[in-house]
Amino acid sequence: MSSSQSPKSNSNLNLWNKYANIWDFLLLQIFFHFLHQTSINLLKEYLKDNIKILDIGCATGNFLFKIQKINNNIELYGIDFSPRMIALAKNKFKNIKFYNLRAEEIDFPSDYFDIITIIETFHHLQNQNLVLEKIHRILKPEGMLLICEPDINNKLINLFINFLKKSHIEKESKFFNQQQIIELASSFQLKPIKTKKFLGNIFLLFQKIINLNF
Numbered sequence: 001m002s003s004s005q006s007p008k009s010n011s012n013l014n015l016w017n018k019y020a021n022i023w024d025f026l027l028l029q030i031f032f033h034f035l036h037q038t039s040i041n042l043l044k045e046y047l048k049d050n051i052k053i054l055d056i057g058c059a060t061g062n063f064l065f066k067i068q069k070i071n072n073n074i075e076l077y078g079i080d081f082s083p084r085m086i087a088l089a090k091n092k093f094k095n096i097k098f099y100n101l102r103a104e105e106i107d108f109p110s111d112y113f114d115i116i117t118i119i120e121t122f123h124h125l126q127n128q129n130l131v132l133e134k135i136h137r138i139l140k141p142e143g144m145l146l147i148c149e150p151d152i153n154n155k156l157i158n159l160f161i162n163f164l165k166k167s168h169i170e171k172e173s174k175f176f177n178q179q180q181i182i183e184l185a186s187s188f189q190l191k192p193i194k195t196k197k198f199l200g201n202i203f204l205l206f207q208k209i210i211n212l213n214f
Contacts, residue, residue: 012124012172013082020084023060031199032120036063038198039119039146040070042205046144049073051114054138056103056131057121061089064096077113079103103131108138119148120201122181123173132188136208145190145206152177157200178202 022028040047047067051074055064058078068076076096080086086100104127116135125131135145152158152175161175176184182192185206194205
């Protein structure tokens with residue numbers, strides 16, 4: 001798979017490539033450790049042998065590596081639109097498949113993945129509807145989708161996001177509250193089955209509904 005960048009996505013690409021160089025610094029990874037652990041706890045009962053997992057916006061691959069340490073018999077895939085992030089991920093983790101492409105460019109076979117995760121990335125997507133449409137196609141029947149996003153109904157988080165929107169990194173981001181994410185995912189036959197709030201984030205676990213008429 002290859003990635004072609006639009007002018008809009010290029011506006012943030014250089015910035016994310018720069019952030020890749022500091023992504024694994026301890027302070028940042030302490031925050032992501034708790035997000036990753038909460039995500040894994042929600043998914044733990046589904047982490048069975050021989051399943052396939054895709055992490056959208058995988059950065060340098062740390063979340064997938066944590067899943068690999070739990071079960072080494074899971075086939076793991078990660079995508080990120082930053083070439084630098086993917087280069088670092090490939091260098092660190094040899095047994096995980098990484099691809100440099102945008103979520104909107106996903107072209108895996110239909111009914112391919114058992115679990116798909118989007119951790120702190122959904123608001124960065126240029127076209128959430130298109131990505132969810134593609135997720136529905138490549139997710140197996142009764143497969144799981146986990147979305148972790150800032151809880152914008154939290155007043156402190158909302159203030160922080162408004163501050164970040166004035167910076168380059170979140171300038172073009174589109175944030176959704178819990179109900180908006182549920183309604184959007186539900187329109188693509190993804191049913192919410194678990195929710196959790198932690199560290200100013202909302203974790204939403206969805207299951208693909210089997211519907212032959214979709």
